[in-house]
Amino acid sequence: MISAKRIIGNLEEAISKANSEMDPKIVELLDLYDGPFSSVLRENAAMAKDSGLPICQDTGFLEFFVFQGNEVALEEPIIETLNSAVKNVYTDSPFRYSIVSDPLLNRKNTGDNTPVICHLFPIRGDELEIRFLVKGGGSENLSRLFMLNPSATVDELVHTVVESLRESAARGCPPLKVGIGIGGSSDKAMVLAKLALTRSFDEKHLDKDYAALEERILREVNDLKIGYQGLGTGITAYSVHIETYPTHIAIMPVGLAMDCYIARKGRVIFED
């Protein structure tokens, strides 16, 4: 049995860190940027790390990807454990509560940044792996679903993604990390796009053709020259990650999701 207390403890630490400490790769690239606001962005990275203040005031919603082995026993439904961890971190830290209880009729703030979003992936074994994204609203609004024709070519897919980013990337706090989900169903493609964002910057697709496609899309997105803060200087995207799934003969769903320049994420692993 993996205790809820143990999961909560490890997650609290990982979620706090994701909000206040930039990935070293991002810091390294930020040091190379010399366009508008470059000095305040560097000052911010250092200050957040030292003070525990968040890097961005939009401390987001928490989206979890839970890979649970069939031999893993839990004390309570995993979503309750995840909600407790997020509630603890957000009420104890100088983070913002950004969740409203009802999306349309009564947008009342829940006051603890819960509930979280949780996707379950059943696997074999005694391991419990929890990945998460701290997802801001600005980049989330750029998410798109394209139901392409099943006979669509690679060029058409690339064009669809790149044109979408040409229109929207400047609103998502670039440089962006781009996640693309191809296949499955409409909803599966979107989840895959998000799952792709949980990969590290240098984690390429295992299939060499998809890895090459990731590279090609990254190159074309960077050719847009949207740059840091959308102001034309520096790179437009850090990386592109593709996840795929078998699909129906009549469809080709393509989900597009992106992270802003601080690409907040984490991963914790437990053995039962």
Place this chain on the structure above:
Amino acid sequence: MRIEELRVGDELSYSGEFLIMRDAAQKRLKEMIEEGKKLPVSLDGAIIFYAGPAKPTEDSFGAIGPTTSNRMDLFLEMLFMKGVLATVGKGKRSKQAVSLCKEYGRVYFLAPSGAAAALAGRISDMTTLAFDDLGTEAIFKVQVKDFPLYVAIDSLGNDVFISE
């Protein structure tokens, strides 16, 4: 600072006042205007900062930074009609927003996005003016010091995001 002298690409260090409001507060103001009610705040001469502050700490008024302005383009003319001088946010705005800036002779500034800890240190005072029930989406008045701004749309209707 004279608003009409600013040009796209100008970088400023601003010390003064902002009124903070975002989606929910502006939606409510619009409903109040439509119902003929008196607004709880005066917008005349104000610079509106599209933001939602995080929680204050012992040392600061809390992490703060711009949110995406484009979502609030539909309220921009309402703000200008009430005397707002400029808006501050992040990202590209609609063509309508650009023409409104030109028509009313107003300016749109970018503030650095994803720089919330650094910007927290540039807030010297913050008070809640209205709509307390909206939490981070309430209307706040803040005093800022050496706050970095970048002119993205000027009063002639030039837009930094339209380069081609």
